[in-house]
Amino acid sequence: MISRKPRPDSEGERRGKRPTINDIARLAQVSKKTVSRVINDSPFVREETREKISAIIKELGFAPDPQARGLAFRRSFLIGMIYDNPTPQYVVNMQQGILDAMKGTSFELVIRPCNRQDPHFLADMRAFVERQKLFGVVLPPSVSEDERLIQVLDEIDCPYVRIASIALDEPDAMVVTHDHVGGMEAARHLTRLGHTRIAHISGPTLFRSAHERRRGFTQGLAEAGLKLPKEFDREAAYTFESGVEAAAALLALKPRPTAIFCGNDEMAAGVYKAARDAGLSIPGDVSVVGFDDSAMASRLYPLLTSVKLPIHDMGEMAAAKLIARTRERRAHVQEKTEVVPELVARESSAAPKG
Amino acid sequence: MISRKPRPDSEGERRGKRPTINDIARLAQVSKKTVSRVINDSPFVREETREKISAIIKELGFAPDPQARGLAFRRSFLIGMIYDNPTPQYVVNMQQGILDAMKGTSFELVIRPCNRQDPHFLADMRAFVERQKLFGVVLPPSVSEDERLIQVLDEIDCPYVRIASIALDEPDAMVVTHDHVGGMEAARHLTRLGHTRIAHISGPTLFRSAHERRRGFTQGLAEAGLKLPKEFDREAAYTFESGVEAAAALLALKPRPTAIFCGNDEMAAGVYKAARDAGLSIPGDVSVVGFDDSAMASRLYPLLTSVKLPIHDMGEMAAAKLIARTRERRAHVQEKTEVVPELVARESSAAPKG
DNA sequence: CTCATCAAGGTAACCGGTGTCATGTACTGT
DNA sequence: ACAGTACATGACACCGGTTACCTTGATGAG
The missing domain is CATH 1.10.260.40 (lambda repressor-like DNA-binding domains)
Structure with missing residues (x-):
């Protein structure tokens, strides 16, 4: 004690x-x-x-001092994760993925949340990366989309891997998540169920992910000969509250949509609330599809149909790419780079009434 | 590009x-x-x-190299967080708290999830802390309760701060969370509403937190002259599924409890499911109180009454204690050390029928 | 007036590894 | 048998700071 x-x-x-x-x-x-x-x-x-x-090393359990080694190498054995994603599930899964990729190596993970709006953002990041002489950084969305940050990292010659919904960079500096496929899957799922009046609540479209999900969704609707009418197309903020608000507006329309695809699960939870407030049942009156397949999706009632991205694997792939840079000097250059979302059908989506 | x-x-x-x-x-x-x-x-x-x-340092924007400094100091400027808590919300909040305490210092946060069941657990942790020459580690529950780990840390002379529901150590190595107060608050809340048949679903009682919550709860019941009968006292695993199971058993009893206090929100969500399955309404037929006040608490329907712990602040306090060790060599030794949970009343608790 | 004391700063070795280059051996080819 | 080359290894400086110890000038006591 x-x-x-x-x-x-x-x-x-x-x-x-x-x-x-x-x-x-x-x-x-x-x-x-x-x-x-x-x-x-x-x-x-x-x-x-x-x-x-080697035998002696093993016997004594010797491991070189990372600081001394780093000092001589002019580079540390720390991998940074710089993020501004507010979803805990996302952050934790990605961290775990990165850590899994580092397992057995002598790298460690240093995390760094940030706020891109902060006036010191770029200076802070530069100081962080430069001082720690980071071996590399993993950039999930939306920091992965910040070209100013990329420029800074290039200047100080710090390797990075960007995780984003479209290819923004060379393959060995990217993990592409093809969010648009997720949107398309959502659209296909709903049109197959027979829906024709389908609405969308997107995240802020200055996030590529939101834009891509929406793009895929409209594309998927088009496959079934459907369009996304303006009044069924709302932009919200990826938050619960903004979801409630957007959904309330959609559900007040006449005729109202029989299905709503949301850019993330938080907003889908907002739709649940708005539907209850409007006295509508899910999926009886409205079907709902979310995105992320967060823990909430299987806690809500009815269970939320959602599009799932393998966040853990994305983190793992990104870190693996970083690590590969030394391991086998650009050996198999083209490691797996792409990831495709999958729809997980649950109870919140069904055929429309009548 | x-x-x-x-x-x-x-x-x-x-x-x-x-x-x-x-x-x-x-x-x-x-x-x-x-x-x-x-x-x-x-x-x-x-x-x-x-x-x-100083002027020249400022002008050139000089900052000493942490590796070189660490090498000479025989100690790094990295603070570790070793955790096995599976709740993302918890992890992220605590990380943020620790990071906030480090703001403006030259420390960085290295995270390290672990599994106490793993046979290599102790060896891994020792290697991690020793190799990185960590400046200190923050130990949230339940790793904070692992005396073997503490012993290892003592052996390699690594400072730590333990976050736990009771004082396990000297004040400057502890943040005490008084979980029993949370349990007591839950009991008071429910008895004040007029409930007399009140059940409890606890986490695994080999977790101190689970034990303390339960202890406070029975204590709170005692204040109102109530007891927690054996059949109303179930131990589960802090998971959704185990919550469902335990709740189903409780709700099948005759007479069944009119209120259930759960050791965390996940299990409370399980109660929601079990209640629906049994055709019972919340809070009409059963009141439910959770613990953690996670994001889910305000997404579930009806909104979940829950006991909230200031997780962010706990992390911040812990890191501050670590940092204080150098800053002002054990200056104001007795920084704030304790934290008290608070009940957040929402819709899932109401007076019993009749 | 001399000597001990102390503030203020310098010197050199060291922390634990790696880079560069020189050196010594063992094969090649002829 | 001899130069030429490739392999294997060592010597030494260096990475960017810090510790341990030493020097110096000023101050105060005796």
Whole structure:
């Protein structure tokens, strides 16, 4: 129960002290440079020597000091995640994905939420990345869309991988999420159910994701010969409240839509509320489709049909691309780069009445 | 749209290169050691000298390299957050709190989810903390309750702050969350509404939080002369599914409880489902109170009454304690250490029928 | 007036690795 | 048998700071 217990007196030996590269070198009777070569997989080490050194390293549980190594490399072993996405589920899943990609490597994840509106935004990010000499950064939307930030990162020569709904960059600096396919799937799902009066509540269209989801959606409607009339096309803010408001307006129209596709689950939850307020039932009077397939989707009643993006995998892929830059110097350049959303049908969507 | 733009040829000057302590020393015509003294607020620098150096530092926008500094200090400027809490909202809020405490300092946050069941758990954590020479770690529940981990941290002499529902350690290594007060508030709320048959679904009681919430709850019931009968006292797993199951059992009892207090919101959502399945209305037939006040609480219908813990502030306080260790060598030792949950009454709790 | 004391700052080694280049060996080819 | 080359390794400076220790001039006590 005591926080800082006195440490037992250390006996003469290097008790408690982690071994250094010098210790290894001494034991292996080689220079520390050779040990360094083994650590860094240099090809210029005799197999025999390598094995001897490796054995000692393993035995002593030696691991090089990332700070010292970083200092010499002029680059740290930290990967940053810079984000402004307010959805906790999204953030946590992506973090986990990145961490999974780093598993077994000596990289660590440093996180950095930010606000693109802040006047210090660019200066802060520059200072952060430059000071920490980040090995690379993962940029989920919407920071991935900020060209000013990209310019800063290019200037200070910091590798990055952008996660976005369209290809904004070279393949090895991108994970493309094809949000428009998700929109299309939503449209297909609803038209197949027989809906014809279908509305959309999009996120702020200055977010590419919102734009792409909407684009795919209208495209999907077009496949069935349908259009998205102006009065059925509302832009909201990706928030619950804005969803309530937009949905209330839609549900007051005559004739009202029999289905609503929302740019995310938060706004879909807003539709639930607006529908209750208007005395309408889901999916009896209106079908609802969300986007994200967040935890909420399976807690709401009725269970929300939603489009799911493999956020964890996106993070993992992005980090893997970053890590690949050293591992095998641009070896298999074209790792998997694209991800496609999938519709998860639940209870909130059904054929329209009559 | 190109990821790695060629950098403009650097002119003779140190274009693009960050200044080092040597640059500052040269310009100020002092030794680098004196610059170092200024950086570290050593008292042995003449005011005049200090000002001259500070001015140059500011002008050049110099910031010492954390790796080099860390290497010499034998300690990094990274603060770790080790967690196993699966609730994204919780994780993100706490992260944000920690980051807010670090704002303006040169610390960065490294996150590390873990699984206490994993056989490598302790070894992994030791390697992580020791390799990175973490400045300190923040331990939210339930890792904060793991005495083996604490022992490891003590051994490698890594400072930590534990966030837990009871005082497990010295005040400067703790943030105490008094979960039992939350349980008590829930009990008071329900008894005041007139309920007498009140049930509880707790989290796994090997989690202190679950145990404390339950303890406070029974204590609150006792204040009103009530007991928690055995059949009204269920232990579940903090998950939605386990909540459904436990609630179904409770609602099948005769007479059934008129109110259920849940150890978290996830399980409360489970009660909603079980109630619907049983054809019971909330709060008409059963009142429900959750714990966490997660985002879900205000998306569910009816809005969930829940007990709220200031998670962001807990993270902030914990990190502040860590940082205070250097800032002003154990100056005001007794920073604020305790936090009290608050009940947020919404629609899911009302007076019992009749 | 001398010596101890202290503030203010400098010097050099060091933290734990890596880069550069020199050196020594063992094969090649002729 | 001998230069030429490729491989394997070591010596040493360096990354950008800090610690430990030393010097210097000024001040005060005896």
